[in-house]
Amino acid sequence: MLGAGGMGTVYAAVGERGERVAVKAVHAGQAADDQFRARFRREVQVLRRVSGPCLVPLLEADPEADIPWLATAYVPGLTLGEHTSVHGPLAGIQLHLFAAGTAGALAAVHAAGVVHRDLKPANVTLAPDGPRVLDFGIAHVADGTAVTRTGLLTGTPGWLSPEYYRDGTAGPSGDVFAWGVLLAFAATGRHPFGAGNAEAVAFRVLSAEPDLDGVPDDMLSLVTACLAKDPGHRPSSAVVAQKTAELLGEQVTQALGDVHDQPTEVPNLIAEQWHPPTVEDPAWPASAIRPPHSRAWLIVVAATVFAAAATGTWFALDPGHASARATHSPQPTAARSTLGATPAGTTPPPARSAVTESQTPTVAASSAPTQTQVITLSPWSPGGTPATGITIIDRASGSCFGTAESTMRTDAWRCTAGDRILDPCFSPDSNPSDTSALCLDGAPDGMVELSVPEGFPGNNNHMPGGPDIEPITLVLTNGARCSFVGGGTATLAGQRLNYGCDNGGYLYGYPNETAAVWTISYAAPGSGASVSTPITTVYE
The missing domain is CATH 2.30.30 (SH3 type barrels.)
Structure with a gap:
């Protein structure tokens, strides 16, 4: 398994020629949702529309399968966010190669009539052969039909344009704004509108000027133009691609002379001059005897993976390996109730008791729950007044x-x-x-x-109903109350920061719901490491 998220799981696979392939399988529960399946179908359509350097090609897909899936080329390497955390920002010709490559990819996406809507450091991989723009899970096409990742039709807080925060507008100019933020981050290692909670960053995106200290002088005017508050004042992605190619040509000319001085040679320049840090790839399944057609091979691999996904039994991806990694067995579930389900002044029935203010958990560090309490927030009564509690x-x-x-x-x-x-x-x-x-x-x-x-x-x-209603607030056994803060770029042990806690700690990833007591990765204030921590109460 290469990774997992709210929409599905990504597995390692092998193509007909031995090439490494990433196969994304939709969670079995979501595959039964017609709306979700339609959006996955649209994601496949979007991926088939976009192609070009610094993008990731779609190899095969079957959105109509019992477990819908798609396969793309595997892209090794650190994301931009991971790179800056470990190695610092990009500089010199590497920054210009990154700028020209990502700008060219964005121009190709827009030329295909697609809006990416989630351009950020976590969605750009610094592959050995150049930067690659990933993840079209919430992209949409010119006809306005959108697809979603984990059920959300929004981008990531801090990487959204001013017009999106104002009225929800998400067009090509919004992608150009995100590209400007991305380049500033790549050049400086920090967000040009600062850090903090999503609300504070959004306010600065709407009303403050970006901090571009550290952006190279030759890029400064272009990045500034991309970050204009008025989308009408921003350049198009095609203009950005042309300008970054010209700047790259100037950089290469200064470094190597007049051998490479044409902006049209961006892919060749990336191939020759791009030198990202080497990273250790994950272990890969050994190839088995393959049918003569790659599609048939992918279907064999996909069938093995998705049968496992549907039954809860996980097998090695290679069809020649029959041993199970783990066997599914029925798991206890968390207790569920409702907060504020009835009108003020009425008595809730015993079967769905409301939780009053005095019942809001304040958990001692020594508390050891036997079952996580899952509470559905129902703040309104049927009569349209605030509910009791x-x-x-x-x-x-x-x-x-x-x-x-x-x-x-x-x-x-x-x-x-x-x-x-x-x-x-x-x-x-x-x-x-x-x-x-x-x-x-x-x-x-x-x-x-x-x-x-x-x-x-x-x-x-x-x-x-969502395919998975992600928790809004969680209470841990150490007493910390943690609230959703949006999909930022910070990661720890391969998991994304999703919750901030009232004690200064953070939660990474999402709850593990396989047992009666749910757990989640918790990092104490200033610890720099996370530990699986029990959850006493979940509010959704």
Whole structure:
């Protein structure tokens, strides 16, 4: 297994000629969701549309299979985010090669009528043969039909354009803005709009000037233009590609003379001059006797992998290896209940008891739960008033501009109140004409009552129920309460930072739900290492 996420799992495989292949298999539970399958089908269509240097080719796919899958060339190497953490920022000709390669890839994507929408350090790999732009899971095409990764139709906080934060607009100019942020990060090793929580970074993206100290002088005007607040003032990706190719040509001329001075030779220059740090590749399955056609071979491999995914029994990817790695057996499940399910002043029925404020967990470090409590947040009563157990801690007026980052629920939105970004904000139902929301702010039973005079932006693009409703807030056995902070670029032990805790710690990845007591990777403040830690309570 090469990796896993909310949408599926990526496995190592071998093609007909012995080439290494990455096969992405959709989780079995999600494959049964017609909407999710349609979006996966669209992702395959998007990948078939885009091709060119510094992109990753789609080899085969079967979105109609019982377990939908796709296979791409395997791309080894560190991501840009990993590289800067270990080796520092790019410089000199390597930075110019990176700029020209990624700009050319983005121009090819836009020329195919596709908008990437999630360009960031984690989605660019510094492969041995050049930078590669990855992950079209939330890309969309010119007809407006979108696909999703882990059920979200949003990008990553901090890598979104000002217009997206304002009104949800996501077009080619938004990708150009993200490219400008990416180049500043590649050149300096830091985000040009600073660090901090997603709301603080979003506010600076909307209102502050970027910190471009450290960006080379010859790139400064181009990066500045890409980061213009007004999308109409940004250059097109084609112009960016042309300009970076010219700058690369000048760099090479200075270093090597007039041998390579033509911008059109970018792929050749990358092949000759690109020298990323070498990394150790993961172990790869041994090849077996292969059928004469690569598609047949991929289908054999895919069938082995996906049969395992469907049954919960994991086998070696190579069909010639029959030994099981682990055997699936029924696992105990966490206890589930609802927070604020009934109107204030009524008594909840025993079968679905509401959790009152006094029941909000404050867990001692020595607590050893026998079962993780999973609580569904239901802040509204059926009559449209705050439910019992919900405390209104503030009232404000604002607007909602997109689907929530923190959950895939169809009643959850991302809203603003002055210079604050509130996420999630729950509407009484999925009716866009509603004019009130209850927004989580701190403790799970503490809500900001938000007046939304203009209503909600329309269709909430989350899949009904979501394939996996990711937890919004988690409480650990050490007493820490941790809230979703969005998909940042920081990683630890191969897992992405997803939650920040009130004690200064962080959670990486998502909960392991295979036992009655769920666990998650927790890094204590300043520790630099994570440890699997039990979860007492989950709010979703």
